[in-house]
Amino acid sequence: MSNRDLLQRSLDAVWHPCTQMKQHASEALPLVPIACGKGVWLYDFDGRRYLDGISSWWVNLFGHCHPRINAALREQLDELEHVILAGCTHRPVVELSERLSALAGGMLGHCFYASDGASATEIALKMSFHSWQNRGFQDKQEFLCLAGSYHGETIGALAVTDVALFKDAYAPLIRPAGIVPTPDARLAEAGETPVDVARRAAAALENHLERHHPRIAALIVEPLIQCASGMAMYDPEYLRLARGLCDRYQVHLICDEIAVGCGRTGTFFAHQQAAIQPDFLCLSKGISGGYLPLSIVMTSDAVYADFYDERTSRGFLHSHSYTGNALACRAALATLDLFADEQVIDANRSLAEHLGQCLAALAGHPQVRHLRQRGMIAAFDVYTDDPEFSQRFYRQALVNEILLRPIGNTVYFMPPYVISRDQCAFLVDRARAALEAALGR
Numbered sequence: 001m002s003n004r005d006l007l008q009r010s011l012d013a014v015w016h017p018c019t020q021m022k023q024h025a026s027e028a029l030p031l032v033p034i035a036c037g038k039g040v041w042l043y044d045f046d047g048r049r050y051l052d053g054i055s056s057w058w059v060n061l062f063g064h065c066h067p068r069i070n071a072a073l074r075e076q077l078d079e080l081e082h083v084i085l086a087g088c089t090h091r092p093v094v095e096l097s098e099r100l101s102a103l104a105g106g107m108l109g110h111c112f113y114a115s116d117g118a119s120a121t122e123i124a125l126k127m128s129f130h131s132w133q134n135r136g137f138q139d140k141q142e143f144l145c146l147a148g149s150y151h152g153e154t155i156g157a158l159a160v161t162d163v164a165l166f167k168d169a170y171a172p173l174i175r176p177a178g179i180v181p182t183p184d185a186r187l188a189e190a191g192e193t194p195v196d197v198a199r200r201a202a203a204a205l206e207n208h209l210e211r212h213h214p215r216i217a218a219l220i221v222e223p224l225i226q227c228a229s230g231m232a233m234y235d236p237e238y239l240r241l242a243r244g245l246c247d248r249y250q251v252h253l254i255c256d257e258i259a260v261g262c263g264r265t266g267t268f269f270a271h272q273q274a275a276i277q278p279d280f281l282c283l284s285k286g287i288s289g290g291y292l293p294l295s296i297v298m299t300s301d302a303v304y305a306d307f308y309d310e311r312t313s314r315g316f317l318h319s320h321s322y323t324g325n326a327l328a329c330r331a332a333l334a335t336l337d338l339f340a341d342e343q344v345i346d347a348n349r350s351l352a353e354h355l356g357q358c359l360a361a362l363a364g365h366p367q368v369r370h371l372r373q374r375g376m377i378a379a380f381d382v383y384t385d386d387p388e389f390s391q392r393f394y395r396q397a398l399v400n401e402i403l404l405r406p407i408g409n410t411v412y413f414m415p416p417y418v419i420s421r422d423q424c425a426f427l428v429d430r431a432r433a434a435l436e437a438a439l440g441r
């Protein structure tokens, strides 16, 4: 197999995601052929390497081909690859559910399984709606999300997503949710702190809930960081206030931790930094270490009780063929083992500090604004009116042996936790070279 051969066959046969295929067919945006991966590195068929600075869309928490996850999966393969979860059960799904609810402080003891993040969003929305119906709140049929939110791209998930690029073409198909202001700290006015911005956004939420709460089932948020719309970071104060308001107005709080969960922000779950409990917690992306598609919606005893009944119709009648796949659950268990055995949350604290130190030099760059970081996510915005900046940067990054995909003019770093200090320095150094090249300096 050669690079060239694979590229041509891919263009002929594969419809790639999030892409205008015509650009891939030209020289403007060549596909990157990947033959194998090891740790933070990806390799093509000629041995060219790329440091995976975005954990392959935020999923490969421990890099590629991790020996311990590989070994766990090999073992699982010889025991049980999959079994129908309607009516049957198995060890990996039980253990994973128990361990996740322990990690969430024991308050989210009921885990529902699917295979991708958008499905987790759909499940949380349906569960919230249905639980209010079962409780006799017939009017609670609407949802609320934040400006700039992203919760997935199926039709139901797009309803609570506020990213025009993904949503506009499908607007006629969507029953849109209400949108309230984002607590994005970049919106601070002169003299305002991030906490002030959070309070201002919470006041707008209060105003909205005061008027509309009888019709609202749930507020869905990405705790601490709105990742897909450009790594918008905000103060935990917003989550504290939103939790209080949701309680006051009888509205569920859904924490979508698909991107920010699993240690990304410095705690295992991001909402823990606000010391709150959500009614629903969505997990996916990193939970299986980036090995297999898996998503989980965790919920409370109270919600579970709303469905527990003699009547089938009051049950949560939702299913996916691969619900609770044994291999995916086993990959997740191996991922949780790594967190425990290698004290990853603690280790990440100093790793994140190091990443921050490497990045600090960029703060003074004349075209860099809003350099920001929380845990193992760092980002900055590039001030340029070049509409092609993002593509230009991406190409220059590849030339510099790093894989980074800016979101518009936001360059971000979400490296695997196995990145070394030297590799952090390499990543930032090469990103700076790519930035200069992309800006034509």
Ligand SMILES: *Cc1c(COP(=O)(O)O)cnc(C)c1O
Residues within 6 Å of the ligand: 116, 117, 118, 119, 121, 150, 151, 152, 153, 222, 227, 228, 256, 257, 258, 259, 260, 284, 285
């Ligand atoms: C990626 C993401 C999703 C969607 O997950 P998919 O597996 O891509 O469907 C939902 N919410 C958030 C916050 C995400 O980052």
